[in-house]
Amino acid sequence: MSALDTLLDSRQVWRAQKAIHEDRQGAIATGHAALDAVLPGGGWPRAAVSELLVQGAGSGELALLWPLLARLTRAERPLVLVSPPAIPYPAAWRRAGVRLERCHWLDVGGREALWATEQCLRAACCAAVVAWLPQADSRAMRRLQVAAASGDTLAFVLRPLAKTREASPVALRLRLHPHAELEVLKCRGGWPPTQRIAFGGEA
Amino acid sequence: MRWVCLLFPRLALEGALRRRPDPCAPFALIAGPAQRWRIRAANSAAREQGVKPGQALGLAEALCHELEVASFEATEVERWRQRLAAWAYGYSAQVSLHYPHALVFEVASSLALFGPWPRLEARLRTELAELGFSHRLAIAPNPAAARVLVNAHDGLAVGDAELEPALAALRLDRLGLEEETVQTLQRSGLRRLGELFGIPRGALTRRFGGTLMRHLGELRGEWPLALDVYRPARQFSRTFEFDRPVHAIAGLAFPLKRLLQELGAFLIGRDAGVERFRLTLGIEDGPPQRIDIGLLSVQRDPGTLLELTRTHLERVRLAGPVMTLTLSATRVAAYMPTRRELLDGPARQAQAWAALHQRLVARLGESALRPLIEHREHRPEAAVLGGAGPSAGGRIEHRPRPGWLMAEPYRCDGDVARLLAGPERIESGWWDGGDIRRDYYLAEWTDGRHAWVWREPGGEGLYLHGWFG
Known part of the structure; x- marks a missing residue:
């Protein structure tokens, strides 16, 4: 028996990896096989914020999220979009399989958008909350992370590429590149893969 | 039949104190012809400094420099009696304002719902303390007996069997009889009601006429007492007047809380809730500013209403200095209390979503939260x-x-x-x-x-x- 096993058996050393894997049991499949394969737990972390860093509207964020949103809206719970960058075009969303009657979007900005996002996360009744929050700083992200955990709600926050260098307390950080490729910058409970991942599917 | 009598010995004073931001500051009600004001009632802070009822205003002000006064208004007292009746209506369908300063209501049928008398009594007292009214109460088999027993006791509960001895022990000057009758009886050497019960009825009737006999009959429950029963108002409207103009929304918080508490009491009495209500701000030198507050579901809990109103007011800009605040609810709606623990799964989800929806709309406005609807349209x-x-x-x-x-x-x-x-x-x-x-x-x-x-x-x-x- 190795020295490490002895330490583990005597419970002097605690393995973070195991605990994280346990609470990743409920990770939610992204609908993109290549992405599921590299994410710890095999999908979006539930009850946590996933941050997407994008160039602007239409950087592939819809192609990335639509498979998930289509699946979530098949159940009863509402989907809330907070301050999207433009008007969601219903024909395209429906074509992607999203049930429109479950969708609501909030046309607000500034501090109200942060407040609304936090309220939606804490209320524990939304299937998912997707928020465009260029104004969110690291403190705001921490608040939202806590809100998502306490409300057990799946959250996505989209911020501009300029925020890439800022530290972020969220569970998962992805950077979207042109032509449907993404880069995992941070994922709690695993090492981020070094190469870019193509998630395919053109919207 | 079991009748509760609530006596409010300081109704006018406490009604006026409720409108004051600091009820503990020395305060007195004054009455009388102009220039000859006299103290009618004073709160404990004023009494500690020597202010007494009956004193001339000048003397009272000399004794207590910080004394603030307001004139006694009979209409104001009547308004408070109506509000207390509305509150009592939550416990009984038979509420009467027959006696001045007091409220009688029948609770035999309510005891099944509110538990045995000691529990109901504790509840009544807690709620009255929250409303800010000192009181005495008694419960007896008929309203007349309850009314006279509360003169001498507080918290006395009398059943059918104990009624006669309890009444017999009462002093004659505590019965609410005419002064002249009491003096005549006392000169005859009578002190207690029991001694009066011992006198043959015919003799009493000859000497004092039918009024006294009727009163004694009512006390023993032999004569029915015809009471005018309180009927609750159909609409709610209350106004709060400020002593000085209010310039900031924050200054409205205190009166708003009071008004919403009263709305809550009114709604419980009607067994109803509200879906929308209106705040009207009386603006100095300007038209009144109206703020309509719409709710997504029927509510009546004052705490919930206050929170929703507050978030609503955060977006409001005052049109000018506010002199009065009026809360009115012209339509009440059937209220269905929801018990969270009984709901599971989808029902609870729907409720949580409705509450969230309401919060978002209250703060961000109706137009901010939009659905996603696809129209048959090429453009x-x-x-x-x-x-x-x-x-x-x-x-x-x-x-x-x-x-x-x-x-x-x-x-x-x-x-x-x-x-x-x-x-x-x-x-x-x-x-x-x-x-x-x-x-x-x-x-x-x-x-x-x-x-x-x-x-x-x-x-x-x-x-x-x-x-x-």
Whole structure:
């Protein structure tokens, strides 16, 4: 028996990896096989914020999220979009399989958008909350992370590429590149893969 | 029958104190002809400094420099009696304001609901303390007996068997009889009601007439007492008047809380809730400012109403200094209390969503939270913004459509790297004046994103109208 096993058996050393894997049991499949394969737990972390860093509207964020949103809206719970960058075009969303009657979007900005996002996360009744929050700083992200955990709600926050260098307390950080490729910058409970991942599917 | 009598010995004073931001500061009610004001009632802070009822105002002010006064208004007292009756109506369908300063109501049928008398008594006392009214109470088999027993006791509960001895022990001057009758009886050597019960009825009737006999009969429950029963108002409207103009929303918080508590008491009495109510702010030198507060579900809990009203007020800008605040609810709605623990799964989800929806709308406004509706319409703008057109139904659009649509298309020639597909002609709307004629293209942006752009047939210049996600 190795020295490490002895330490583990005597419970002097605690393995973070195991605990994280346990609470990743409920990770939610992204609908993109290549992405599921590299994410710890095999999908979006539930009850946590996933941050997407994008160039602007239409950087592939819809192609990335639509498979998930289509699946979530098949159940009863509402989907809330907070301050999207433009008007969601219903024909395209429906074509992607999203049930429109479950969708609501909030046309607000500034501090109200942060407040609304936090309220939606804490209320524990939304299937998912997707928020465009260029104004969110690291403190705001921490608040939202806590809100998502306490409300057990799946959250996505989209911020501009300029925020890439800022530290972020969220569970998962992805950077979207042109032509449907993404880069995992941070994922709690695993090492981020070094190469870019193509998630395919053109919207 | 079991009748509760609540006696409010300091109703006028406590009613006036409720309107004061600091009820502990020395305060007195004054009455009398102008220039000869006398103290009618004073709160404990004023009494500690020597202010007494009956004193001339000048003397009282000399004794207590910080004394603040207000004039005694009989109509104000009557208004408080009505409000207390509305509160008591929550416990009984038979509430009467027959006696001045007191409230009687029948509770035999309510005891099944509110538990045995000691529990109901504790509840009544707690609620009255919250409302800020000192009181004495007694419960007896008939209203007349309850009324006289409360003169001598507080918290006395008398059943049928104990009624006679309890009444017999009462002093004659505590019965609410005419002064003259009491003096005549006392001169005859009578002190207690029991001694009066021992005298043959015929002799009493000859000496004092039917009034005394009727009163004694009512006390023993032998004569029925015809009481005018309180009927609750159909609408709620209360006004709070400020002593000095209020310039900030924050200054409205205290009276608003009081008014909402009263609305809550009124609603419990009516066994109802409200779906919308109105705040009217009386503005100095200006028209009143109205704020309508609509709720998504019927509510009556003052705490919930206060929280929703507060978030609503955060967006309001005062039109000027506020002199009065009126809360009115013209329509009440049937209220169905929801018990959270009984709900599970979808019902609880729906409730949580309704509450969230309400919070968002209260703070951000009705127009901020939008549904996603697809209209049967070829013009992209009208398909998302029209709002009035028929919905698209089950038909799915197979031509490429972007996930994002710009609210206003804008000129973008320099940013387009190349056109990938198109054109697709969209030509529609000649009938409503908003006609368009455009060729749409799928374009690649200089940074690699895919955009939806259009150009007028034969025209120059590309306009950005959407982004493919």
